[in-house]
Amino acid sequence: MIWDSKKSVILSIICTRAVIVFAVAVAAILPWLVSSGFFADSAFRIQDAVVAKLMPIYYVACAPVLAALFHVNALLTAIRAGRVFVGANVRYLRVISWCCFVAAAVFLVGARGSLALIFIAAAAAFAGLLLRVVKNVIQAGVELKDEHDYTI
Amino acid sequence: MAINVNIDIMMARRKISAGELSERIGITPANLSILKNNKARAIRFSTLEALCRELGCQPGDILSFEEE
Numbered sequence: 001m002i003w004d005s006k007k008s009v010i011l012s013i014i015c016t017r018a019v020i021v022f023a024v025a026v027a028a029i030l031p032w033l034v035s036s037g038f039f040a041d042s043a044f045r046i047q048d049a050v051v052a053k054l055m056p057i058y059y060v061a062c063a064p065v066l067a068a069l070f071h072v073n074a075l076l077t078a079i080r081a082g083r084v085f086v087g088a089n090v091r092y093l094r095v096i097s098w099c100c101f102v103a104a105a106v107f108l109v110g111a112r113g114s115l116a117l118i119f120i121a122a123a124a125a126f127a128g129l130l131l132r133v134v135k136n137v138i139q140a141g142v143e144l145k146d147e148h149d150y151t152i
Numbered sequence: 153m154a155i156n157v158n159i160d161i162m163m164a165r166r167k168i169s170a171g172e173l174s175e176r177i178g179i180t181p182a183n184l185s186i187l188k189n190n191k192a193r194a195i196r197f198s199t200l201e202a203l204c205r206e207l208g209c210q211p212g213d214i215l216s217f218e219e220e
Contacts, residue, residue, distance in 0.1 A: 151193055151194040152184075152195055
């Protein structure tokens with residue numbers, strides 16, 4: 001099979017949708033997993049108290065994360081359709097970037113001294129910052145494309 | 153925009169349709185419409201040259217400057 005950019009975009013869309021399904025499924029069955037002792041018995045041996053502390057953070061963070069994932073899906077769908085340097089993609093990237101910052105804030109507030117959560121918050125904030133740069137690049141691309149399209 | 157494109161005036165004087173002009177100068181009717189409606193950001197010298205040739209006029213007859 002010859003790998004090309006179209007197949008790469010399709011793979012990204014599949015991965016994004018799989019992550020959406022996984023995040024929603026985990027949110028749906030998380031209380032049951034905790035009550036059944038899944039985490040305590042798993043290879044990670046996470047204590048129930050720790051899981052109980054993380055559960056509300058997961059649910060609060062789920063909103064911006066799912067919003068970001070749906071926008072990533074929309075962005076990839078537009079790229080697949082050949083619409084790359086368009087205003088809608090700039091908006092998608094802006095929303096995704098802000099979702100990362102909101103998720104970072106949720107993890108930072110919920111961290112309460114937990115170094116792992118502070119690291120996750122820092123990673124989310126860094127991702128948000130990088131996405132802002134990508135958004136600025138796409139925005140400049142949109143302006144260049146407009147200039148080109150309207151040069152007769 | 154401060155620069156106005158007055159192709160429609162010249163087209164009316166020369167009694168030439170948009171479809172015919174776009175065909176003669178080698179641009180699409182959609183692009184000619186962008187020019188006519190002052191939506192264009194820039195005009196290539198090659199396009200201006202073709203317009204002047206086909207309309208039998210000078211660049212100043214097609215383009216005008218207006219204080220904003």
